[in-house]
Amino acid sequence: MNNFKIGQRLGLGFAALLILLVAIAGFGLRQVSKLNDRIEFLTSVDEGKLLALSKTQFAVGLRAIAARNLVLVSGTNEQKGDIALVTSAQKDIDAGIAQLDTLMKGEGSSQEERQMLDQLRSLEATYLPIATRIGQLATSQQTEAAKSALVNDCMPILRQVIAHIARFNEVLRANSTANVAAADQAYELAKWTMLATSLIALLLGSAIAWMLTRSISVPLQQAVTVAQNVSAGDLSSRIVVKGRDELGQLMTALKGMNDSLQSIVGEVRHGTDTIAVASDEIKRGNMDLSARTEQQAGSLQETASAMEQLTATVKQNAENAQQANQLAASASTVAAKGGDVVHRVVNTMDSISESSRKIVDIISVIDGIAFQTNILALNAAVEAARA
Template sequence: MKLHDLRVGTRLALGFGVVLALLLAIAAIGHWRLQTMGDLISRMHAEGMAKERLASEWHSLTHVNGARTIGVISSADADERRRVEQHIEQASKRIGVIQQQLENMIASDDERALYADIGSRRNTYRQARSAVFAARDGGDAAAALRLTTAQLEPALNAYLAAIDGLKQRQSSHIETLATEAEQQYRTGQTLLHVLSAAALLAGAAFAWWIARSIARPIRRAMRIAQSVAAGDLSTPIAVHSADETGQLMQALKDMSASLSSIVQQVRSGADTIASASGQMAVGSSDLATRTEQQAASLEETANSMHELVAAVKRNALHSHKADQLAQEAADAASQGGAVMTDVVDIMASMNGASRQIVEIIGVIDGIAFQTNILALNAAVEAARAGEQGRGFAVVASEVRSLAQRSAAAAREIKALIDTSVAQVDVGTRRVEQAGATMTNIVSRIGEVTAIMGDITRASQEQSSGIEQVNQSVAAMDQVTQQNAALAEEAATTVASLHEQADQLAHLVSVFKLPDAMRQPTLAIFNGPPAILPEAAAQSGQASRAAKLSY
């Protein structure tokens, strides 16, 4: 396993472990050196200083005893001599104890040789002192003085010199131990300094390595996160380790790939929506145009129906008048047979009535002609209306048939009236033929009455047909209004959809995708949605105008 694949916690534990190990090594070495110095100090105190102290005490006691011995030889006071001798004896006992202690402390051959030499010189000194005391006790003061000078003092000096040699030997040993302790101290200090410097360098190196192994991937992750926050998803993300930072980089890589896929899908969806909204805009524009054309056609149809209604009303009025005239003519013809005396006046009246009938028939003929024309126009408009105008075409055909029948009837009436006028003229000249002619007129008037009844019924049928046509036109107007409303809603919806698609495309345009994921963006169709609401409004206004026109 590579070092950069170690987890961050493991690396930190490793770094702290190395530092702690170095600190432990420093502490162990310091403890070892301190223990060594403690042993040296203990040796120096237990061996050197104790021996030196005992040797110094031995030298001091020996020197004092020597002075006491020389002093007591020349003293004449017996009590003083006994007292001094007691002190000498006490000092000798102490020296024996010191000698025994030193004998137990001696460890080297040199010290044993020195100790043996001191013991030998002590014996010599004690023998010389005993000889001096014996001469003194024998009353030979001169011999005592002579022995003191000749034996005691040289033995004492030799004895003191031997003790001083032991003392110097211990002082030298103490200095050696002190030098060794100082050397151990300096060596330990140097070693601790070296180890401390090594620990400091190792700790700094591990700290730098750990900080670098953590900070560099985090800085890379921060730069990648900043790029993603700025919308740049094209930055390649490389994963170089398997630790937490590597897992973070892998998560950023997966996040960038997921965002790239989402942005690509959103872009594709926005392009698809834009294309679909463009197609819907074209369809809505065509629908608005057709609705406007249908509204215009409906307006023309409404105008034609208005004229047709007026013509039918006039036709009905004239038919009613003609029916009244026919009834009056029938009554007049019935009365003519009984009132032959007034035949001339009646014939004159019939002549005038016939002229009026001719005029009325001319009007009826004109109405029939106009009705025929209007029915023809209505049939044409019904054909243009398609499936919705099929019922209207049937009604228009029936109206046209009735108009043709009315025209034929009008022509027949006109012909009859012309004949009647001629007969009236002939009747004026030929009164004698009045009876036969009157009978003929009555018969003809009956036919006229029947024809006028037919015309009246035809007018009623025309009124019924016109009512159906009005209903059809109303239904067409309602459909047109609904189409206009749907066209307006569709235009508004398409405009909103187009605007949202444009906003969505603008929002995702800030993301920069990798080259492998880039696709050409479809052109946004942004023309018709701005026109459609106006076209739909115009279509609705035209439909409402058509409704108000009739």
């Protein structure tokens, strides 16, 4: 189902529900049509047969009364009325039997009903010649013969006809009651069948709705969970893409975004590690530079001390030179005082000359120290610029 787009799934789901609705409506209409046919059958066929038999029964009784009166009366005018009544009753009997025959040709009539109709025809076929002969005897004024035929021949057949019609009526009513019961049973069956069909349709509709809801809500919930994890900084979510619908495309996009973020975070982490290593190296370099700077500071301090000592020495030498000059002046003054004094002066001059050479050496040492100091300061500036 996830391979179908959401619109297609919704369309199929609603189409299935509409098909179920149409199926239930069609089944209900079919059952209602069957019940209507059954009701029409009960009202038109069963009631028609009972009505036709009732008319036939009434005509048989009317015919029997007219035949009896035809025998009992002696006037021609009175007999004409009875004869007309017998003739009309006979037509009603024939019409009732014909109507019964027509109604029993259709569906819903039992074999017993047809057999009883055939028996009624047979009894009528037996009764009619006897009744006709009695009518002829009565109209020819053969009253005794007519009475004898009425009592001995006609009455036994008439009793059979009346009894048969009564049994026939019971059979028709029993069958009508059975048909009503069948109609009630068909109604109950239709009712429970429609209820069962509606329940099945409800279950199917619920299942379709549940499947549609899950096919949409579950991927959406997964997408929301992934988005929440990403917003919280958790990129370890396992994203499984199922289907090629819009939600599948959304999960694919989320998976690509999550993978891209993982790659970016990995690159940033690698860069951070590299920066940390570089920072550690810079820290060690700064520590080395600080140590060398302290060392250079110590050297500079030693140099300053040496310079102070050199200054003191130079000052002392200057004082010595001044004293030498004074001595030289004194020597010039007292040169005449003797060779010993000259010899001392010469020695003193040698000492002065030796001290001057030492001063020159010391100045050279100071120049070298100053040059090294400049070199160290330049190295310190270069290291500071690198840091």
